[in-house]
Amino acid sequence: MNAARIFAAHAHEYAEAGLPAFPVDARHKRPAVKGWQFATPQRARIWAADARLGDADGLGIVMGQASGLTEIDVDGVGEAWLAVVLERFGGTPLTVRTASGKSKAWYRHNGEGRRIRPFPGQPIDVLGAGFSIAPPSWREDLGASYAFRTGGLAALDGLPVIKPGALDTGFSRAAEGVQQGERNHALWRYCMTQARHCDDLDALSDVAATWASAFPDPLSASEVQRCARSAWGYETTGRNFLGLIKPQVTEGDRRMDALIDNPDAFTLLMLFQRWHGSRPSFRIAPTAMSEAKQPPWHHTRIARARDTLIERGFVEEIKPPVRGKRPGLYRLA
Template identity: 65%
Template structure:
């Protein structure tokens, strides 16, 4: 048994962070009201025999923003460093993936904001911190570099790293992806140009750095296509806060967890006007609403809790009472683009 929480909570509390016990495997807090707790609550949980032996330690984000690299290997982690800037604190998760910590600067919580990159930016919610232990993997979260002692030395994320998620270096664009890359670049640059001729100049300059440059006719075609979308008010590519419905945001933030998305939509239909509601996985399964085994419902529910869509009001006691939950007051920003068409042929 690894009593991580009781042994290491003081490290984070002394650094001014709110820490609480978590189930590191389920990535779920073991206590309620962690969103509003202070460091005194962290100390109280550590002295409570019920939580002192917890193998996971969670910390509330805000003062820290985490770049969560959801792919194993040093190459992915180094790629993230090149994008977001260097930081003294690098972390390896129990499953071999990576995390980078920076000083929070109001980034919010963004799930998969960069197309094609397995990266989340977590400036809200919570994260699991070293040296949390995963018994199922027989491994711990650990610092690759730095430690809690370096938290006061954290830099902010590099300027522009969050806004240019839909552009890339021209030198790395290969044959077969030139049109797509150039069109996307034009879409992100169109709002900064006074007319289409200026955009064509920008496009020609950028595309001139391709290893195998495009001809001027193709460059103009991409630029004029992007300019048409800009003039018609249909260019949302790369906007930090596109004009979308709440439902679009829910879909983007749960696109990798379709069962959680379905469950959330069901809860919104049934309980949107209620201050809180019960989730009874066994009864729901038996009623066929949804027609899943109770364990699937539990997993989907836990994803909604972890990602901040719902909050636990009262903990379930199996065989005695269902847990009660409420909708979170603020949903996570997806940071994605919406309603943007495909590039020209």
């Protein structure tokens, strides 16, 4: 995919689904049209027919009453964060993967407002107002597009509302209470707690600007950037002790941690899980695997990786190999 007329090519799909779409600059997450707050399906078609606006690489959707949607935006990479969202807010058939690998979950709007980082320790925003970038918006700088992880526009009619009580615990409006004289320090501490959830300085700067926008007396853009840059320096040099701990790791994380000192064993385990994950048992023949270049290693290297998986409990040997007659029989533990 490329950025060629993304909005023109897909705005009609959202309009047909009754959603108020408008063109956005996906890289900078900025509306490409004035009056986007008043977008309608009819205006989406008009904008898509405009030669300049139709060239936009992103689709924006007005969240809240206009679209009937509330989005839970996860500003942390990894499936563990999406699992946290679905556990807290309830299951939904429609989830989105962003161009940077993060996640969004869509629910039926039920009066939710726009809440930025309402839950301490979790990089989660509640977007019951404002706008969101929707698939298949394209990020030229990342060479990737937004996509539906699960569901699609056809799933809109079956969206549930957010689980009752999910928004109650931990909601905070700390930014609204920050006064002149404490703004820089408060923003710096906030950036420190959020840095671990950001991929780069640009992402952290975006988070900082969003939070600081609620100050009664806003900081200048340069001051916001300075706070973000300082916190990012602490994060990248291992001196950030205010960063918040991530949620429970997945089984994939545990496997990686247990085999991080032996990349060959980890790679072989991933191959076994792909090839034999649904089988009760399977053969491991290092010589045949080497000849087939699956993986493209010498047979002794494959055998060593296999032995590591057995020693560490990831693979169980059912029947040992008989040299010159038959390969061993194994199963995933």
